[in-house]
Amino acid sequence: MGSNNLKDSNAIRHEFSMAMSAMYQSEVPLYGDLLDLVAEVNTEVLTQHPEIKDQLEHTGEIDRISMERHGAIRLGTAAELHMMRRLFAVMGMYPVGYYDLAPAGVPVHSTAFRAIDAQDLNQSPFRVFTSLLRLDLIGDEVLKKEAIAALANRQIFTANVIRLIERFEEQGGLTSEEGEQFVTEALETFRWHDKTPVSKELYQRLLEQHGLIADVVGFKGPHINHLTPRTLDIDTVQQGMLAKGIPPKAIIEGPPKRDCPILLRQTSFKALEEAVSFKNPNGEYEEGHHTARFGEIEQRGVALTTKGRALYDQLLSQARSQLGATPNEGNASQYYQILESVFEAFPDDYRTLHDEGLAYFYYQAVNDSPYPSSAASELNLNSLEESYSDDSISKQAMTQLIEQGIVRLEPIVYEDFLPVSAAGIFQSNLHGDKQSSYEGNSNQNEFEKALGVHVYDELDLYADQQSKSIQECLCALKSSI
Numbered sequence: 001m002g003s004n005n006l007k008d009s010n011a012i013r014h015e016f017s018m019a020m021s022a023m024y025q026s027e028v029p030l031y032g033d034l035l036d037l038v039a040e041v042n043t044e045v046l047t048q049h050p051e052i053k054d055q056l057e058h059t060g061e062i063d064r065i066s067m068e069r070h071g072a073i074r075l076g077t078a079a080e081l082h083m084m085r086r087l088f089a090v091m092g093m094y095p096v097g098y099y100d101l102a103p104a105g106v107p108v109h110s111t112a113f114r115a116i117d118a119q120d121l122n123q124s125p126f127r128v129f130t131s132l133l134r135l136d137l138i139g140d141e142v143l144k145k146e147a148i149a150a151l152a153n154r155q156i157f158t159a160n161v162i163r164l165i166e167r168f169e170e171q172g173g174l175t176s177e178e179g180e181q182f183v184t185e186a187l188e189t190f191r192w193h194d195k196t197p198v199s200k201e202l203y204q205r206l207l208e209q210h211g212l213i214a215d216v217v218g219f220k221g222p223h224i225n226h227l228t229p230r231t232l233d234i235d236t237v238q239q240g241m242l243a244k245g246i247p248p249k250a251i252i253e254g255p256p257k258r259d260c261p262i263l264l265r266q267t268s269f270k271a272l273e274e275a276v277s278f279k280n281p282n283g284e285y286e287e288g289h290h291t292a293r294f295g296e297i298e299q300r301g302v303a304l305t306t307k308g309r310a311l312y313d314q315l316l317s318q319a320r321s322q323l324g325a326t327p328n329e330g331n332a333s334q335y336y337q338i339l340e341s342v343f344e345a346f347p348d349d350y351r352t353l354h355d356e357g358l359a360y361f362y363y364q365a366v367n368d369s370p371y372p373s374s375a376a377s378e379l380n381l382n383s384l385e386e387s388y389s390d391d392s393i394s395k396q397a398m399t400q401l402i403e404q405g406i407v408r409l410e411p412i413v414y415e416d417f418l419p420v421s422a423a424g425i426f427q428s429n430l431h432g433d434k435q436s437s438y439e440g441n442s443n444q445n446e447f448e449k450a451l452g453v454h455v456y457d458e459l460d461l462y463a464d465q466q467s468k469s470i471q472e473c474l475c476a477l478k479s480s481i
């Protein structure tokens with residue numbers, strides 16, 4: 001896009017994420033304090049660790065660190081999810097991954113809307129973890145009917161945003177002016193409403209069933225429930241939160257602290273108790289409160305292959321079963337100790353992660369290292385390129401180039417989410433959740449039917465990024481001979 005005077009989707013996504021951040025800072029001022037803290041810590045890390053700065057420059061992430069954030073919303077119906085998919089497409093965001101949270105006691109299934117191309121991600125990494133409530137898991141038939149009726153009564157999109165989405169689909173983009181209107185109109189869907197469309201009595205019954213059901217069914221729209229900046233040192237931010245009077249949750253979710261970060265580590269500050277007015281059947285408002293909105297931080301590491309991910313899942317569940325309980329305030333330090341010792345089995349240097357096929361990497365020609373003529377004569381780069389993917393001799397040749405310092409490896413950052421961590425984030429911000437797990441099948445088909453498309457497989461995307469970098473690297477080497 002960008003041609004025919006149409007606005008680039010990356011620009012719309014960037015403007016939308018800035019507008020969303022400004023709105024959330026004014027709605028939840030603690031989030032602004034968290035942003036300041038994260039910015040301080042990131043500046044410090046980049047000053048103290050030139051190697052991290054170099055790495056982020058090589059991967060093109062350096063400029064996006066300060067604008068990095070994700071948010072989360074929870075939707076009530078298939079039709080809402082379908083329109084939301086069309087809304088995100090205007091901003092170049094597509095559904096990646098399927099997350100089933102029912103086994104962890106949260107009656108939703110989810111995807112993440114995000115850009116999929118590395119360059120687009122570097123321009124604006126904004127993403128939204130989007131969950132759809134699974135009313136099919138609710139046993140109470142009467143309550144289920146009431147919930148369905150309440151959801152059928154709400155329209156979470158403005159008429160103007162729907163018109164602009166249709167326009168985008170017809171003309172293949174939006175003009176600058178339409179793009180600006182789109183940002184303003186789309187933002188309305190994510191706004192907080194302190195007047196609810198349901199009675200206090202219904203809200204209470206929904207809450208008793210599950211905090212999440214009350215949060216979705218009890219409100220006019222899917223208020224953004226958190227935004228998450230990316231930090232380069234989550235342990236320091238967690239410490240700093242306490243000092244600044246921002247109450248952190250007890251446990252940092254995900255892998256332990258490592259020299260070479262993998263996947264994703266996350267923590268949040270506890271949800272605020274906010275005043276709301278319930279609309280009773282007589283039309284009068286009754287005061288009450290609701291707890292849903294919070295702030296979160298994350299530290300991202302290298303994306304893992306299927307093999308690496310299997311090892312991660314295995315070690316995480318080993319650590320949890322060794323703890324014998326859900327990690328919480330009382331057992332936090334014991335949990336970290338167990339986690340660290342169990343994860344000693346996960347190699348912690350990039351070369352081993354690469355050589356054992358545990359993680360995805362960019363291959364980059366080191367331009368400033370002169371290409372030694374001995375290496376040039378020994379290697380036939382053409383054959384290397386043709387057969388790299390499945391030929392072990394060529395892999396050996398590539399390894400040689402890495403060892404000679406002609407090619408360097410840089411970690412491909414994990415852009416997605418982790419179901420166990422996500423469940424921990426959900427749970428820490430809900431009260432009165434009675435069930436620890438829901439029976440019932442994971443239902444990706446049903447989810448994709450609602451969405452209207454298949455979700456992208458995140459592993460395919462990382463594998464593509466890696467092979468594209470190999471081709472580019474070989475091209476650069478050939479042209480430098």
Ligand code: OOG
Nearest residue numbers: 072129417421422425426
């Ligand atoms: C989503 C929780 C999951 C994450 O970062 O893993 C999440 C929610 O609370 O709606 O945002």
Ligand code: NI
Nearest residue numbers: 072129228296
């Ligand atoms: Ni989150």
